[in-house]
Amino acid sequence: MRILKIQTLRGPNYWSIRRHKLIVMRLDLETLTETPSNEIPGFYEGLVEALPSLEGHYCSPGCRGGFLMRVKEGTMMGHIVEHVALELQELAGMHVGFGRTRETATPGIFQVVIEYLNEEAGRYAGRAAVRLCQSIVDRGRYPKAELEQDIQDLKDFSRDASLGPSTEAIVKEAEKRGIPWMPLEARFLIQLGYGVNQKRMQATMTDNTGILGVELACDKEATKRILAAAGAPVPRGTVINFLDDLQEAIEYVGGYPIVIKPLDGNHGRGITIDIRSWEEAEAAYEAARQVSRSIIVERYYVGRDHRVLVVNGKVVAVAERVPAHVIGNGRSTIAELIEETNLDPNRGEGHDNVLTKIELDRTSYQLLERQGYTLNSVPPKGTICYLRATANLSTGGSAVDRTDEIHPENLWMAQRVVKIIGLDIAGLDIVTSDISRPLREMDGVIVEVNAAPGFRMHVAPSQGIPRNVAGAVMDMLFPNEQSSQIPILSVTGTNGKTTTTRLLAHIYKQTGKVVGYTTTDGTYIGDYLVEAGDNTGPQSAHVILQDPTVEVAVLETARGGILRSGLGFEAANVGVVLNIAADHLGIGDIDTIDQLANLKSVVAEAVFPDGYAVLNADDRRVAAMSEKTKANIAYFTMNPDSELVHKHIQKGGVAAVYENGYLSIVKGDWTHRIERAEQIPITMGGRAPFMIANALAASLAAFVQNVTIEQIRAGLKSFRASVSQTPGRMNLFNLGNYHALVDYAHNPASYEAVGAFVRNWTTGVRIGVVGGPGDRRDEDFVTLGKLAAQIFNYIIIKEDDDTRGRPRGSAAELITQGITQVKSDCRYESILDETQAINKALDMAPDNSLVVILPESVTRAIKLIRLRGLVKEEILQQ
């Protein structure tokens, strides 16, 4: 077996609309092509021995053991690899269930699709599954040690990629609310929502979090001063920079017991509390000095440690933090009890799990001593033995939810204090012996205000009710269900995507909104080009969706991107499918036109249920997509008598129809005429039917998004098939005595479309300069030749500079075959070099003729035309 290719899908895709995270492995079974599993001696036994838990896979029999039954009876290796890859992830704690295996058109080559939670783990699981199966085929077994290593590696991938508990809580809540999110390129920034409606977070800071508030909170001394001035209870204390000042500071705070901590520390680093002697104080000073130059000396307040979380002016959770401790069982030593406690799977390193492993430090031994223990003592059953003085979770502490217990006065105080500091999300550290009584009464104090507080202790307390604090953050960022989204209009089809996308973006601009759009030529925002290039995949979609100025996204969505990595968004508001025709067949295991339709159908299916699939009623494969999508349907048609559309309208549907020379929206009993086709420049005076179809699609997509008929009309009338607005799409040039048309048609359907216009050129001779991309099938070139013979009076056959792997001359030869099959007396010649071919055609053009150039390079073709001197770009109108 050999893996030929591994692809990672991240959005709605060919295999599933709902499951976005899929690995697609192209697998060559090589010698196993003809051998199902039952014919491989010892395979079943070896597989069961290596992965007994495969018993849990139901597979097609639909019961426990179903999959293993199929292995026993005989199934293809690709299918087995699929199940093994899923099971390996399962064993590493990543729950995945979706898989598919299909044979491609090439015998022995399979596509194995497996779900993943973590990309790298998914790819690794695919490779490991192949290794495992191959080993069982070759040797009858897979070594246990290797399996364990695989599972460990998978776990490591998963851990390394995890977001941290607070961010995890936030993105989970976002997903629950249907708010899209994505990680940005740097600084662990997370984007929630799209375009102009996006918000950003970094850990638990939001783009509402002010820098002044954060800096104030980080300066413990300044915080205390501001709060003291406002009458809030804070520890009595002072800041020193020299050991010489320590004695005086201790006296100032009222003598022992005291606390010493670094001025700008966190996570409990460098803090010593409950200091009762000069020796301890000196040692504590040194420890704090390791973290910060300036040192805080404070009175020690007896009490329990609480974290009060305030979000958007309201207390949303209160937790009591209990310092790391063990409870005696009368048998084990403290050292043993610690070891046992740390075995808890909930305890991880740092912040990566619900709890953190207990580690001892300098203060631990002192604390033990004060309690009369050493590490070797055996504490009596039930006694609590504290191991750390401070209760930070990151030093092994645990949390008890107290949200329902806090006294209203403390609630008021916490909310007021956070306002004074100026934070939208803050965690207050409050020391008091009872949070259910006013701080005033208990001599309680606010020790600190934390910016970017952790959520871990609230969403997963060791005791008490978990609190949905991330929900409060979402309520703040997206109040009143304010939309986090922007309208997304996604356009696909075999031909006309770029034209329709540009036209739709132009129509939408009439609303005054900032439109971001992507096409085969580049990515644009408003009137400006962001980036040139073939930008029809998910990455370009992200450029638009991440842009904070964009109010509407119009995305040309080509097959390549869908196939390679899926859509770049979960669902669109409008999904437009223009047409399905033979093009690119045989590439990427899409071999038939129906497979191509299934692929493009992703755009119609990945639409919100209250959104619209805009479908071409005249193309049966496109019209059939109405069965597959849950969205509303809107049809466009060139045929005013279309039965499908009539029925649809009768049932209350909406459609765009070309009727009596008008582009019209039909809804219910009413026909809204937008404009006469001949008044719409892109239709070339109504003479290019396919452009009318594109304009209908764009108008309809805008209409279902509540763009007004007036705005649509204004858009249609001001959009020109000019070199600047749609380079390479029906650009017509007036060269004085004759005309030249540059168009990017490169498959039979688009040749036919252009042909429909060219045939209307009755004033003179029609000369064609034709060719096609080398990666198309042989028969496609023959078809091109046939079509050309029907359209032109004279044909010059050329080839692309880049023949995409095809031997030079071969495409031209096939086109010639097509030409002569249709019209044996057709006048043609082959000039493989595109520049020479174009020049020849322009040189020979007689008066009143039309030279139609279907070039590889549009820019070069236009340049060659302009070199001919005074050229007028022409917009045909009535």
Ligand code: ATP
């Ligand atoms: P974190 O960032 O995790 O909140 P930190 O390093 O910023 O911790 P503080 O919050 O200032 O440090 O102190 C840590 C803990 O030490 C407090 O939560 C509290 O339990 C205890 N503590 C600090 N100062 C005092 C004090 N003056 N009296 C009593 N306990 C104190």
Ligand code: ATP
């Ligand atoms: P690509 O796959 O190269 O991105 P596209 O789908 O974006 O192509 P356009 O660039 O808009 O299509 O148009 C390319 C050519 O296809 C046009 O110049 C025209 O010849 C032809 N074409 C445009 N619209 C249609 C249509 N609705 N039906 C058939 N052919 C069309």
Ligand code: MG
């Ligand atoms: Mg603190």
Ligand code: MG
């Ligand atoms: Mg395009």
